[in-house]
Amino acid sequence: MAQALNAALRDEMRADPTVHLLGEDVGQLGGVFRITDGLAAEFGADRCLDTPLAEAGILGTAIGMAMYGLRPVVEMQFDAFAYPAMEQLVSHVAKMRNRTAGKLALPITVRVPYGGGIGGVEHHSDSSEAYYAGTPGLHVVTPATVGDAYGLLRASIASDDPVIFLEPKRLYWSKAELDTAAEVAPVGRAVLRRTGRSAVLITYGPSLPVCLEAAEAAKAEGWDLAVLDLRSLVPFDDQTVCEVVRSVGRAVIVHESTGFGGVGAEIAARVTERCFHHLAAPVLRVTGFDIPYPPPMLEHHHLPGVDRILDAVAKLQWEE
Amino acid sequence: MTVLDHRPTMPVPGWLPGATGPRTDPAPLLPDDSPVRVLGTTGLDKYDPDLLRELYRRLVVGRRYNQQATTLTKQGRLAVYPSSTGQEACEVAAAMVLQEQDWLFPSYRDTLAVVGRGVDPLQALTLLRGNAHTGYDPRATRTAPLCTPLATQAPHAVGLAHAARLRGESVVALAMLGDGGTSEGDFHEALNFAAVLNAPVVFLVQNNGYAISVPLTKQSAAPSLAHKAVGYGMPGRLVDGNDVVAVHEVLAEAMERARSGGGPTLVEALTYRLEAHTNADDATRYRQSEEVTAWQEHDPVLLMERQLKALGLLDEAAVSSASEQAEALAARMRAEFHAEPQLDPASLFAHVYAEPTTQLREQAEQLAAELAAEGDR
Ligand SMILES: Cc1ncc(C[n+]2csc(CCOP(=O)(O)OP(=O)(O)O)c2C)c(N)n1
Numbered sequence: 001m002a003q004a005l006n007a008a009l010r011d012e013m014r015a016d017p018t019v020h021l022l023g024e025d026v027g028q029l030g031g032v033f034r035i036t037d038g039l040a041a042e043f044g045a046d047r048c049l050d051t052p053l054a055e056a057g058i059l060g061t062a063i064g065m066a067m068y069g070l071r072p073v074v075e076m077q078f079d080a081f082a083y084p085a086m087e088q089l090v091s092h093v094a095k096m097r098n099r100t101a102g103k104l105a106l107p108i109t110v111r112v113p114y115g116g117g118i119g120g121v122e123h124h125s126d127s128s129e130a131y132y133a134g135t136p137g138l139h140v141v142t143p144a145t146v147g148d149a150y151g152l153l154r155a156s157i158a159s160d161d162p163v164i165f166l167e168p169k170r171l172y173w174s175k176a177e178l179d180t181a182a183e184v185a186p187v188g189r190a191v192l193r194r195t196g197r198s199a200v201l202i203t204y205g206p207s208l209p210v211c212l213e214a215a216e217a218a219k220a221e222g223w224d225l226a227v228l229d230l231r232s233l234v235p236f237d238d239q240t241v242c243e244v245v246r247s248v249g250r251a252v253i254v255h256e257s258t259g260f261g262g263v264g265a266e267i268a269a270r271v272t273e274r275c276f277h278h279l280a281a282p283v284l285r286v287t288g289f290d291i292p293y294p295p296p297m298l299e300h301h302h303l304p305g306v307d308r309i310l311d312a313v314a315k316l317q318w319e320e
Numbered sequence: 321m322t323v324l325d326h327r328p329t330m331p332v333p334g335w336l337p338g339a340t341g342p343r344t345d346p347a348p349l350l351p352d353d354s355p356v357r358v359l360g361t362t363g364l365d366k367y368d369p370d371l372l373r374e375l376y377r378r379l380v381v382g383r384r385y386n387q388q389a390t391t392l393t394k395q396g397r398l399a400v401y402p403s404s405t406g407q408e409a410c411e412v413a414a415a416m417v418l419q420e421q422d423w424l425f426p427s428y429r430d431t432l433a434v435v436g437r438g439v440d441p442l443q444a445l446t447l448l449r450g451n452a453h454t455g456y457d458p459r460a461t462r463t464a465p466l467c468t469p470l471a472t473q474a475p476h477a478v479g480l481a482h483a484a485r486l487r488g489e490s491v492v493a494l495a496m497l498g499d500g501g502t503s504e505g506d507f508h509e510a511l512n513f514a515a516v517l518n519a520p521v522v523f524l525v526q527n528n529g530y531a532i533s534v535p536l537t538k539q540s541a542a543p544s545l546a547h548k549a550v551g552y553g554m555p556g557r558l559v560d561g562n563d564v565v566a567v568h569e570v571l572a573e574a575m576e577r578a579r580s581g582g583g584p585t586l587v588e589a590l591t592y593r594l595e596a597h598t599n600a601d602d603a604t605r606y607r608q609s610e611e612v613t614a615w616q617e618h619d620p621v622l623l624m625e626r627q628l629k630a631l632g633l634l635d636e637a638a639v640s641s642a643s644e645q646a647e648a649l650a651a652r653m654r655a656e657f658h659a660e661p662q663l664d665p666a667s668l669f670a671h672v673y674a675e676p677t678t679q680l681r682e683q684a685e686q687l688a689a690e691l692a693a694e695g696d697r
Contacts, residue, residue, distance in 0.1 A: 020486075046486055052516055057475050057509030061517075064479020064493070067423075067464070070486075072479075087506070091469045092476070099453040099465050102671040136672055160674045188677070235677040 023075030094137030127257030151184025196226035259287030281318030351546035384646030406594030474510030500531025561589030
């Protein structure tokens with residue numbers, strides 16, 4: 001996946017000279033995850049800019065660049081280190097189009113490596129999607145496959161709206177053939193990764209492979225599970241989600257960030273509001289605990305795994 | 321042996337590639353010993369009398385604009401107005417030094433600079449009136465929206481100036497802030513980025529003595545705010561912010577320096593806000609009337625008028641012409657603000673995204689239905 005992201009950046013930069021990258025260590029080093037590897041060499045230090053170490057400064061500078069017609073792609077080094085830029089993000093990036101009645105749009109892509117499962121120490125494993133998704137004006141996108149990493153990142157950079165592009169860290173090393181010519185579903189569309197008749201697991205980003213594994217394991221217990229990959233939290237694909245839920249009547253939402261006030265709560269509410277009469281059981285959530293991200297030696301207890309998902313599926317055999 | 325004994329020795333400047341050590345001699349960066357003044361000095365001689373009269377005219381019109389806007393808040397026609405009464409010299413000079421292609425990044429108190437830039441005086445007030453966030457087209461007027469979160473516009477100015485320079489275009493960005501704003505992280509990050517990128521930016525800090533109620537002594541322990549520039553590697557300038565000619569001169573020099581590739585400058589203008597922070601504030605709770613009176617003697621409009629009259633550069637005709645223009649603008653503001661503004665509730669959903677999401681479309685329909693139902697009632 002890391003290479004797919006790198007290819008997406010390279011291809012966008014080749015296609016559009018206004019695309020500029022900036023962030024900490026993105027130049028010579030190629031970023032701590034090497035996502036920008038080789039880009040400074042090909043496009044020069046101005047288009048792949050090693051900035052001073054200051055997240056608000058990075059994003060604030062990107063805003064000014066976007067105001068002058070560039071398409072900045074910002075790399076935040078880690079999820080929890082993007083917080084100093086929250087003010088710029090919430091007050092300016094998200095609102096500029098609205099504040100100026102459409103006169104000034106900010107086509108900025110903010111790439112945020114997010115989530116745990118890689119044994120990172122604290123402040124290196126946060127899932128910050130709910131903060132972003134709760135901020136009107138931002139698109140929030142997260143790929144779970146190699147093809148999506150490439151296609152969604154290119155689409156995000158080409159978007160005239162600001163996009164928070166959440167990169168599931170633990171999938172950076174996932175492998176698949178990348179077909180750069182393959183058609184990728186547009187931003188805002190959920191994709192059914194697996195069909196099934198008994199229930200649907202609704203998920204995104206780092207939890208997708210876990211859900212696919214759980215669906216496989218569930219066969220042994222007689223469950224035929226569909227797996228829906230949201231791919232985009234904002235815009236949210238109500239239509240596909242509701243279609244699938246109506247057809248199977250049972251749903252479990254799975255994500256690794258905390259459950260309270262999380263994205264899963266929003267999805268559960270939407271599904272309940274729109275599909276109530278099609279539901280054979282309450283919509284359930286399987287999420288991380290409502291705790292600060294734990295130390296790495298304990299993180300496996302926190303992250304929703306196959307067993308926890310299967311336990312939830314078992315509860316879908318619901319009787320009042 | 322302690323850990324400290326293992327402290328690496330400081331590399332000698334130039335010792336290693338990328339070695340530490342000052343890259344710029346701090347001496348030429350240090351700010352002026354005392355605030356630059358031009359009024360009352362021979363420095364005025366080199367000024368074109370027409371420019372001086374124009375500065376004066378703008379001060380007079382600006383003062384009236386401030387007064388009228390404040391009155392409109394009392395009548396409930398304007399939601400809030402952070403007046404720049406007493407600071408007009410900074411506002412006027414800032415607008416005057418900008419060329420057409422340059423960009424202004426104002427804060428909430430800088431409506432007057434925005435107007436000086438050529439933005440319609442009424443459209444510049446939509447934010448404070450409450451009918452729209454930004455009533456002008458930032459791209460067309462090269463004026464960023466009035467910025468409310470303190471100092472956050474400073475990095476935008478840096479990014480814009482940097483982008484323009486990459487494109488080989490001669491654009492300078494001028495960011496305006498208050499003294500309180502210099503304590504914010506964004507201010508420091510912007511200065512640092514500007515210096516590292518050698519971006520053509522000028523930072524104008526209007527030190528009006530207070531951040532709402534907090535005096536400068538509780539805001540910063542630095543010898544001056546201009547001193548803050550040195551640590552980032554850019555010159556700091558100190559100017560009498562009530563001397564419109566001095567502010568014009570210092571800003572014009574800084575703009576020229578930026579335009580010719582010399583990099584950013586931080587300008588601290590010493591001034592005073594003669595009114596309260598906004599109409600909602602009670603300044604008597606934190607400052608003495610003697611202080612205000614002393615500054616009234618140093619009023620930027622009076623200073624300029626006295627000086628020009630003493631030099632025989634201002635006749636009665638020029639004075640009354642300026643005041644007529646001021647009254648005409650005030651009358652226009654009253655007329656416009658007494659009419660109810662046109663508001664379109666559908667605009668709430670129009671500019672959140674390039675394409676509204678399904679959710680926003682549904683909410684727009686819901687609001688439209690609610691409004692239709694109200695209409696039927
Ligand atoms: C980030 C942020 N914190 C707090 C405020 C609330 N606030 C508005 S104006 C102000 C004082 C600012 O003082 P100064 O920068 O000196 O500018 P002045 O109002 O004197 O022009 C404060 C604290 C704000 N607008 N933004």
